[in-house]
Amino acid sequence: MVQFAERTRGLKRSAIRELLKYTEQADIISFAGGLPDPATFPVDFLAKVAAEEILHNSLKSLQYTTTEGKRPLREALAKWLSEEGIKTTMENIVITNGSQQGLDLLGRAFLDAGDAVFVSLPTYLGALQAFRAYQPTLVGIPLEEDGMDLDFLRRAIREARRAGHTPKLIYVVPDFQNPTGITWSEEKRRELLKIAEEEDLFVVEDIPYRWLRYRGEPFPTLGAMDEGNRVIVLLTFSKILAAGLRIGALTGPEEIVQMIVTLKQGADLCGSSLTQRLAVRFLTDYDVRGHIARLCAHYKTKLEAMLSALERYMPEEAEWTKPEGGLFVWAKFPEALDTEKMLPRALSHKVAYVPGRPFFADGSGQNTMRLSFALATQEEIEEGIKRLGQVVKEELLALPLAERR
DSSP states (O other), rough: OOOOOGTTTOOOOOOHHHHHHSSSTTTTTEEEOOOGGGSSSOHHHHHEEEEEEEEHHHHHHHSSOOOOOHHHHHHHHHHHTTTTTOEEEEEEEEEEHHHHHHHHHHHHHHOOTTTTEEESSSSSSSHHHHHTTTTOEEEEEEEEEEEEOOHHHHHHHHHHHHHTEEEEEEEEEOOOOTOOOOOOOOHHHHHHHHHHHHHHHHHHHTTTTTTTSSSOOOOOOOOHHOOOSSSEEEEEEETOOOOGGGGEEEEEEEEHHHHHHHHHHHSSSSOHHHHHHHHHEEEESSOHHHHHHHHHHHHHHHHHHHHHHHHHSOTTTTTOOSBBSSSSEEEETTTTHHHHHHHHHHTTTTTOOSGGGOOOOOOOOOTTEEEEEESSSHHHHHHHHHHHHHHHHHHTTTGGGGOOO
């Protein structure tokens, strides 16, 4: 019998990754994965600079690099983040294997068994999966239209302490949150920082969709508003360059960054020199702002197509978010409708989504689902939502009349 570590008990595979196995059939229209559209990848540019780096800069592109990441990339990132108002330096940036590695390293750095981590209900599934490996107490905080219910958060912190759980981290995705697509108000961002200061907690601000805004005006990041050295920022190139390069970064207080570097040395020694060089060239030699503008125009039409189709095909009992950016729409149905149990019916109608329950730390959310508009064409979005609307109507009709609302 294999004797795995005690902390591995209860770990589950990603519900989304498992679901993707069943949605690869060509005739299934999938709104399940949060994958960026490959049509947005700057393929010609990457092919050109990859060849240049390998042929003419092999000592820097094919050799080991430092654990922190290549200096030119960290310098370029520090400059780029400063344009967002995030006060950081090259020395306070660590390049990670996507932002997902940053989540794992933070869990390893901060969490002992039983420590309290405060997350939104719902929140990014990958964060839950990363943190659970270190056996914390995950405390779910209801998510409102403009961010966490902060009164609930204050009470939850006090209750966690009374129960003997040491509060450590508050994890948030303030811009176009995965999975709901909502954006935090500036007022709630400021209040969250005040709570973190008062309660001696650190905030992990994940900003993978920050630059994918299609309408409205941006609010400052928590990292830009942070005056108490309480915010750790995670970012990724997966949504604005190419997901397969696996380039992310972490920046925060110096003491935390140094610990992350130490832990990363034991995890992977260093990241890929070649992909880091490609990221450097992207930031220094490419029209990044123009590229992001094209991304936003590309995804905006898809979001509008999905919102329009939902209006036409979903029953009146359904409701959904109307994001200003990002890659996701979140749908909610009457309590009695279970989207996990409904999924086989949806797959039989050749359409897929992600059931909402895995995004809830407390196991609730059975009547919700996440829909990604990133990969499907506008025509597929139209047809897919039409099919899904029919599935929902069939499911509601199977419920007792009193449970349909």
